[in-house]
Structure formats: structure tokens, C-alpha cells
Amino acid sequence: MSVQPTISLIPLSLEWHSDALQQLYWATPGYWAMYNFSTPPAGQADHDLRAAAETPGRTLLGIVRPVEEATDAARGELVGMIDFRLHWPEEGIVYLGLVMVAEPYQRQGIGREAWGLLRPWLAQQGQMQTVRAAIEQFNPTALQFFASLGFVVTGEARRIQVGDKFVRLLYMELALHNLPGEG
Numbered sequence: 001m002s003v004q005p006t007i008s009l010i011p012l013s014l015e016w017h018s019d020a021l022q023q024l025y026w027a028t029p030g031y032w033a034m035y036n037f038s039t040p041p042a043g044q045a046d047h048d049l050r051a052a053a054e055t056p057g058r059t060l061l062g063i064v065r066p067v068e069e070a071t072d073a074a075r076g077e078l079v080g081m082i083d084f085r086l087h088w089p090e091e092g093i094v095y096l097g098l099v100m101v102a103e104p105y106q107r108q109g110i111g112r113e114a115w116g117l118l119r120p121w122l123a124q125q126g127q128m129q130t131v132r133a134a135i136e137q138f139n140p141t142a143l144q145f146f147a148s149l150g151f152v153v154t155g156e157a158r159r160i161q162v163g164d165k166f167v168r169l170l171y172m173e174l175a176l177h178n179l180p181g182e183g
Helices: 014-026 029-034 044-054 110-123 140-148
Strands: 008-011 058-066 076-086 093-101 130-136 152-162 165-175
Touching: 008 110, 014 029, 014 044, 014 058, 014 076, 044 058, 058 110, 076 110, 093 110, 110 140, 130 140, 140 152, 140 165
Parallel strands: 093 130
Antiparallel strands: 008 058, 058 076, 076 093, 130 165, 152 165
């Protein structure tokens, strides 16, 4: 007996999802605090959705959970997002820029479930061989999360400037072969 997913993944667009994404950003104050922001910047969702639309292969997927009180089965609440880019930095590699879950829903398996929905698609329909992620060195929770999914630290690191702060990124990778059900 298979377990039914409790979430769905949907592509986010500027036209339909800007307000919902900005609300998600408001629901993740810890993420913004890591970068010395007291709140998410105004218009950050618009900026991110525009950037994704203008970048070849980049997609922002919303993590949506059904709203139980809704009478329309298609209604749901945006509780997270995944930002990724296919064939970057090279062919066959998907760069996973961010997995974000609203703080009230963290540590409930939503990020893991979202990855479980996305991973087979990346391997099969997306034809990706490797997933690459850059994790902030000062974010041990994210490092542990990705390690629990099977990602390994590559030993490569990069320092970038975010606002007035320098951030050291640690790279992690995961091969997408040998998924259950693959030949």
C-alpha cells in the first residue's frame, strides 16, 4: 500500500504567486536573520520570480499543502518552495539553490516529502545525473538536512558577498542514478 502525498509541487509564476511567495518569506524570519535582515526585503518575491523567469532552466516550485476547510479540492496553502536550475553549471547537473519551508511547518517532513516528489522527476523526465547544492556554512540545520537525503560534501567552498556580509558556501552533491523503479 503506497502512502498518498500530503503536499503537491506547483510551478510558481510572477502573475499568480508573487503575494503568496512574499507571505512565505515572511513566515521564514530565521532564514532572513542569517543574512542580517530583520524581515524579508520588500518585493523580494517579485525579484526572485522575475529572475527565475529570465534565467534559462531555472524554476521556482511551490510546496503546497491542502487546506482542510476548503470546499474546492484545488485550494491549498503555499508552505514552502524549491529553487533549482537544470543543466547548470554544466549539462546533466541540476543546481538546487534553495529548499525553504515556512517555520510553522519545519521539522514535519515536508522538505523531505517535497524532495521525494522532485528527485524522480529530475532523474527521469529532467534527465539529470547529479544534484549540486551550496549550503551556508553557518546553517548546520540545512547541512544536516541535505546529508540526511544522501548528499555528500564535495570539499569545494566559495565565499560570496550578501549585502554587507560575506558568506562561505559549502558544496554538496548527490548522484541521481539507481532510483527505485529504474532499470
